[in-house]
Amino acid sequence: MIVLENISKTFSGKKGDIEAVRNANIEVKTGEIHGVIGYSGAGKSTLIRCVNLLENPTSGRVIIGGEDLTSLSEQNLREKRKKIGMIFQGFNLLKTATVYDNIAIPLRLIGIQKKEVGDRVKKYLEIVGLADKVNAYPSQLSGGQKQRVAIARALAQEPELLLSDEATSALDPETTDSILELLLKINKELGITILLITHEMNVIQKICDYVYVMEQGSIIEQGTAIELFSNPQYPTTKKFLNTIAQRKLSSSLIQQLKLSGNVLRLTFLGESTGQPLLALMSQKFNVKPNILTANIIELKNGIVGNISIHLLGEKQDIAAALSYLEEHGVNVEELEG
Numbered sequence: 102m103i104v105l106e107n108i109s110k111t112f113s114g115k116k117g118d119i120e121a122v123r124n125a126n127i128e129v130k131t132g133e134i135h136g137v138i139g140y141s142g143a144g145k146s147t148l149i150r151c152v153n154l155l156e157n158p159t160s161g162r163v164i165i166g167g168e169d170l171t172s173l174s175e176q177n178l179r180e181k182r183k184k185i186g187m188i189f190q191g192f193n194l195l196k197t198a199t200v201y202d203n204i205a206i207p208l209r210l211i212g213i214q215k216k217e218v219g220d221r222v223k224k225y226l227e228i229v230g231l232a233d234k235v236n237a238y239p240s241q242l243s244g245g246q247k248q249r250v251a252i253a254r255a256l257a258q259e260p261e262l263l264l265s266d267e268a269t270s271a272l273d274p275e276t277t278d279s280i281l282e283l284l285l286k287i288n289k290e291l292g293i294t295i296l297l298i299t300h301e302m303n304v305i306q307k308i309c310d311y312v313y314v315m316e317q318g319s320i321i322e323q324g325t326a327i328e329l330f331s332n333p334q335y336p337t338t339k340k341f342l343n344t345i346a347q348r349k350l351s352s353s354l355i356q357q358l359k360l361s362g363n364v365l366r367l368t369f370l371g372e373s374t375g376q377p378l379l380a381l382m383s384q385k386f387n388v389k390p391n392i393l394t395a396n397i398i399e400l401k402n403g404i405v406g407n408i409s410i411h412l413l414g415e416k417q418d419i420a421a422a423l424s425y426l427e428e429h430g431v432n433v434e435e436l437e438g
C-alpha cells in the first residue's frame with residue numbers, strides 16, 4: 102500500500118512562492134494501477150517526484166509498506182528507493198552504453214553480483230520483448246524500444262512500485278498502446294503496483310483502476326475509472342472525457358431540439374450496456390428516441406456507453422420512460438443549451 106498523506110510542495114522563487122502541490126491525498130492498494138491526470142502545470146510531476154522523495158515535500162507524509170519515507174535516515178531511504186522503479190517521458194538512457202549496460206550499470210552500483218546482473222538483464226529484456234537488442238545502442242532503437250529498455254532497467258531492480266512520469270507522451274498512438282499493454286502485463290504477471298501521471302485520457306482509460314484529476318496543485322476529483330467516466334463532476338474532468346469520446350453537442354443544436362422534445366444524455370453501465378433498453382422503452386411508453394451521438398468506452402474494469410437522444414412524446418409518457426431507464430441502471434442527464 103502506498104499512502105500520500107496531505108502532501109504539499111511549495112517552491113520559493115524570485116516572484117514569490119509557487120504552491121505546486123496542495124494537500125494531496127492518494128492511496129494505492131498493492132497490485133492496483135492508479136493514474137493522476139491534469140493539464141500542464143497542474144503539479145503532477147512534482148507530486149510523483151514526492152513519492153520517492155526526488156522532491157522533498159514541504160509538508161505531509163509518504164508511507165510505503167507502513168514506513169514513512171520522510172522520516173528515514175539517508176541509508177534507509179536508499180534501501181527503500183530500490184523498491185521503487187521509475188520511468189520517464191524522455192527515457193533517460195545512457196547514450197554511450199549498450200542496452201545491456203544501461204540495465205546492468207545501475208544493478209552493479211547497488212552491489213548486485215556479476216552472475217545475478219547477467220541473469221536479470223536477460224530475464225527482463227525477454228519480458229519487455231527486446232532480447233535481440235542486448236548489444237544495440239539507444240541511437241539504434243525506436244522511441245517505443247527505448248521505453249522498453251527503460252522499463253527493463255526499472256524492473257531489473259525488482260521494485261514493488263513503478264512510478265511512470267508521462268511514459269507514453271513522446272510516443273505515437275500505436276506505440277503508446279503497446280507500452281500500455283506492457284505495463285498491464287507487468288502489473289498482472291509480476292504483481293507490481295503502478296502510479297502514473299499523464300495528460301492523456303486514453304492512458305487512464307486503458308490501464309487505470311482509479312483516477313485523480315489534478316488542477317492548480319489540488320486533486321479536484323477522484324474515483325474508480327468507471328465512476329469518473331460515467332459520472333464526471335468537474336468541467337476539467339468533462340473536458341478530458343471529451344478528448345476521447347464524442348459527448349458534446351453545441352448549445353444552438355440543443356436549444357433548437359428542445360423546442361420539440363427533451364435532449365438527454367444516457368449513460369449505460371455494466372449490465373445495462375448489453376440490453377436493447379431504448380427499443381423496449383419506445384415500445385412500452387409511446388415515446389420516440391432519435392439518436393444524436395453514441396459511443397462505447399472500454400475501460401480496464403468495464404464498459405461505459407453514452408448515447409445522447411432527442412426524445413419525442415407526451416410529457417407524462419416521457420417521465421414514465423425515463424423512470425423505466427433509471428430503474429434499469431441508466432443514468433439520465435438533461436442537457437442544457
Ligand SMILES: Nc1ncnc2c1ncn2[C@@H]1O[C@H](COP(=O)(O)OP(=O)(O)OP(=O)(O)O)[C@@H](O)[C@H]1O
Binds near residue numbers: 112120144145146147
Ligand atoms: N523546481 C521548481 N522550481 C520552481 N517552480 C517549479 C519547480 N518545479 C515545478 N515548478 C512549478 O510548479 C508548478 C507545477 O509544475 P509540475 O511540473 O509539477 O506540473 P505538471 O502538471 O507536471 O506539468 P508538466 O506536464 O508541464 O510538467 C508549475 O507552476 C511549475 O512552474
